Amino acid sequence: MKSRVTGMVLGLVVLTACGASSTAAADTQPNxxxxxxxxxxxxxxxxxxxxxxxxxxxxxxxxxxxxxxxxxxxxxxxxxx
The missing domain is CATH 2.60.40 (Immunoglobulin-like)
Structure with missing residues (x-):
């Protein structure tokens, strides 16, 4: 049970980090x-x-x-x- 909760929390952290980086990439100015x-x-x-x-x-x-x-x-x- 504890490992399942840890896995869910880790997955949430990874998804949040990926979402933040893709948002930052979308805000770049064109050349x-x-x-x-x-x-x-x-x-x-x-x-x-x-x-x-x-x-x-x-x-x-x-x-x-x-x-x-x-x-x-x-x-x-x-x-x-």
Missing amino acids: MNPRTGWVVVREDRQVGVSKVCDGSTLIYHAFAYNGNGGLAVIANSPECS
Whole structure:
């Protein structure tokens, strides 16, 4: 009986800890700096646009959910300096 209660308490502690960590992860802010990784500029049901820096070059990736899309490149972009 004592081990069953101990197991239930331990399980509750583990679930509480996991819940707290998943809540903290959900509160993180999206990346807004293309120098550190991909930035989502626009995303809705029909189209998405993202950008990222590759050295001093800014790369835009646009895609539509019907399969169309493309890249645009801006050399020596001030955003990537």
